[in-house]
Amino acid sequence: MGVADITLTILLLSLLAYPATSTECGGSLTAQHGVITSPDYPAPYPADTDCTWNISVPQGQVVLLTFDRIDLNPFPDTPEKCYLHMIEVYNGTDEAANLMGRFCGQTPPPAMMSGGDVMIVKFLLNRWPRNDELFTGFSASYKAVRPELNSGCGNLALLTSQTGTLASANFPSSYSSGAACKWEIAGTNVTLSFHSFQVGGPFSQCSGNTNDYLAVYEEFSNRKSLIGTYCGWNKPDDIHTDGPMIVEFMSDEAVNDMGFFATYTATVPDPTERPTMIGEEGRPWGNETSAGVHVTLGELTLISCLALAIKL
């Protein structure tokens, strides 16, 4: 083994010895951006305690929470019926009134946005305090952003990653009356696939766009052309556009149904420009994240110094 090999080995061992600050379960976070993960992530989580994170950002800004990965017990049926282990996201501190979504399984939730400067994230395990099947939990990053980025449904309006999720507000609880939400999926060759769809009641007719409905458009240089309007309880087939896709969701004052949960894939100009783990100014951690190792800048510096010291 040469010096370089030894240095590399020590570096790798140090990386393993520093699996990030992710053993913490919940807490109060007040930085402009940061990362939250299930305890022991990316190792399986201990299913003994519920975790609550209270994220607050400077007044006038809102919290954008982007899920990198989730792996939670999907029983009995995701995404609608999370029953054993789940993530809940709350809009502000008033937990009773403001559940924005409940998620489990393996499909990351949409990038969620709070209405005000506080968001609460809960990782709930108590109903089934076991993790025999070794689910690994979740990793998400948050940052303070301007409120204008909201789709109107409590999640991000402009979607620029290769894959992502869209959902109506409060999924899988019912959406509210008078919703007017709009998402743009940037890129080309966009395919939208529905996993859950209950809009306006089982027998809803959405001709004439009078009831609750979802409308999908393809965008051409500042014009948009309607692909289709969807409602009822029949899941639409996959929808494809060659160019960017625009999705709109409207609800009236009548029936408020469960809503929809959909994922998309798109070809984007530069797939490395996906949301980063570090924040707006940071670089994506290409290979580190794919290997499942999360380190902070401080830890990296420490490790580099250590490696250098040993080499000298």
Ligand SMILES: *[C@@H]1O[C@H](CO)[C@@H](O)[C@H](O)[C@H]1NC(C)=O
């Ligand atoms: C969360 O933080 C905010 C602001 O610091 C505080 O007002 C609120 O009471 C906290 N909520 C919980 C549940 O800890």
Ligand SMILES: *[C@@H]1O[C@H](CO)[C@@H](O)[C@H](O)[C@H]1NC(C)=O
């Ligand atoms: C979040 O709360 C704000 C008020 O602080 C409200 O205007 C907004 O509609 C809420 N969003 C969702 C998705 O519940």
Ligand SMILES: *[C@@H]1O[C@H](CO)[C@@H](O)[C@H](O)[C@H]1NC(C)=O
């Ligand atoms: C479009 O995307 C699909 C998968 O979503 C892929 O199979 C197909 O090759 C893509 N087409 C082009 C022209 O990139």
Ligand SMILES: *[C@@H]1O[C@H](CO)[C@@H](O)[C@H](O)[C@H]1NC(C)=O
């Ligand atoms: C990740 O590793 C691959 C080869 O395994 C390399 O081509 C690529 O540049 C690396 N990406 C980053 C961001 O380091």
